[in-house]
Amino acid sequence: MNSLKQTQRASAQRKQVYKPILDNPYTDEAHLWPRVSDPALVAELTRRHVIAPLAHARSMALAPPLDVQVGFNQVVEYLETAPAGTRALLFACTRDGAPAVLFAQLPVLARVSACEVTLVQLPRGSNAVLGDCCEGHDGLLLVVENAKLDGQFAARLRECAGEQNAAPWLKFAESRLGVLATSVPLTKKAAAKTGAANAGEKASGKC
Amino acid sequence: MAKPKKGKKVNIDAHGTILIPVPKSIPNREHLQRLNYLYQLSTFQTMEIQQDKANSLARMYAKNLDLIQKKTKCGLTPGLKRTMCKKCHRTLIPTKTVKHRIVNNSRRGCKSNDILMAECVCGAVKRFPVGRNPSYETYCERDGNLHLLSAGRER
Numbered sequence: 245m246n247s248l249k250q251t252q253r254a255s256a257q258r259k260q261v262y263k264p265i266l267d268n269p270y271t272d273e274a275h276l277w278p279r280v281s282d283p284a285l286v287a288e289l290t291r292r293h294v295i296a297p298l299a300h301a302r303s304m305a306l307a308p309p310l311d312v313q314v315g316f317n318q319v320v321e322y323l324e325t326a327p328a329g330t331r332a333l334l335f336a337c338t339r340d341g342a343p344a345v346l347f348a349q350l351p352v353l354a355r356v357s358a359c360e361v362t363l364v365q366l367p368r369g370s371n372a373v374l375g376d377c378c379e380g381h382d383g384l385l386l387v388v389e390n391a392k393l394d395g396q397f398a399a400r401l402r403e404c405a406g407e408q409n410a411a412p413w414l415k416f417a418e419s420r421l422g423v424l425a426t427s428v429p430l431t432k433k434a435a436a437k438t439g440a441a442n443a444g445e446k447a448s449g450k451c
Numbered sequence: 452m453a454k455p456k457k458g459k460k461v462n463i464d465a466h467g468t469i470l471i472p473v474p475k476s477i478p479n480r481e482h483l484q485r486l487n488y489l490y491q492l493s494t495f496q497t498m499e500i501q502q503d504k505a506n507s508l509a510r511m512y513a514k515n516l517d518l519i520q521k522k523t524k525c526g527l528t529p530g531l532k533r534t535m536c537k538k539c540h541r542t543l544i545p546t547k548t549v550k551h552r553i554v555n556n557s558r559r560g561c562k563s564n565d566i567l568m569a570e571c572v573c574g575a576v577k578r579f580p581v582g583r584n585p586s587y588e589t590y591c592e593r594d595g596n597l598h599l600l601s602a603g604r605e606r
Binding site: 255256257258259260261262263264265266267268269270271315316317320323324341342343344345346348349352353356357382411413414416417419420421422423424425426427430 | 467479487488490491494495498527528534546552579587600
């Protein structure tokens with residue numbers, strides 16, 4: 245009597261196939277979010293110099309001590325209309341299960357923006373921490389670098405955050421080719437043959 | 452389908468799918484490289500050529516890309532297709548050809564009804580319901596589905 249597994253094997257319905265596919269040459273990690281060299285230090289610096297003051301001001305119902313833009317719409321609007329020569333730090337919680345399509349726009353936007361933006365990826369779990377200091381943040385917080393922000397903190401953060409490729413479109417990037425694993429249905433005849441082959445192997449004790 | 456060789460074990464998973472090892476080379480590599488070149492040309496034209504307000508050349512390259520992709524039946528990842536307008540064939544670059552906003556038209560302003568809208572300068576709008584399932588991944592983005600082959604391997 246055949247087991248359930250044997251029955252499943254004998255009735256192969258589909259076959260795995262690999263389809264060639266072209267990926268976006270600019271979605272490489274080097275081209276998108278720069279790699280943070282010391283995530284723990286970045287998280288601690290951010291908590292001490294940005295999140296704690298904002299959370300304190302919020303709890304006391306005071307005006308925020310820093311010039312910040314919170315949430316996707318505010319951040320995008322600021323980057324689109326920012327005057328030239330300004331500097332900003334953009335914190336993003338990219339690893340907390342946020343939609344990839346939301347964050348995919350920001351590195352390109354940071355490059356084409358008139359203001360100089362430093363992208364800082366926060367480590368996993370920072371989404372909840374950001375929630376302490378602001379509401380509706382979408383995992384995004386932009387801090388404008390001005391007299392209200394500690395200059396040393398900004399410089400240290402810029403060191404840790406890693407450098408972003410300024411204009412990747414100026415240099416030809418190698419094509420990112422791959423294969424996509426998918427499956428196609430087998431014809432009844434082919435399925436029967438596969439089943440017979442497996443059954444034969446079982447009988448001769450090869451499996 | 453080719454007849455299975457005698458004595459060769461056929462791997463079948465629990466869903467009844469015959470498993471095949473990942474190929475070491477890519478068929479139609481030339482077509483894919485041509486598409487890649489056209490995409491980068493289109494992006495470069497959009498980024499750097501400021502005089503051409505209508506992005507004529509960039510759109511022509513992107514249209515060629517679209518036609519060749521359909522003719523040769525080559526696949527493009529969703530991440531690449533999302534950066535191109537289906538209507539006017541512009542490469543979608545924030546501040547230059549596209550504007551991104553999150554809108555929520557629900558009465559209660561529920562977070563799950565957030566929609567990311569990407570509006571091209573031609574008026575075409577792409578809508579992504581990001582609030583419904585924030586951890587949504589396309590089939591390509593899921594682990595184990597896309598096998599990128601490096602330049603050394605693909606030759």
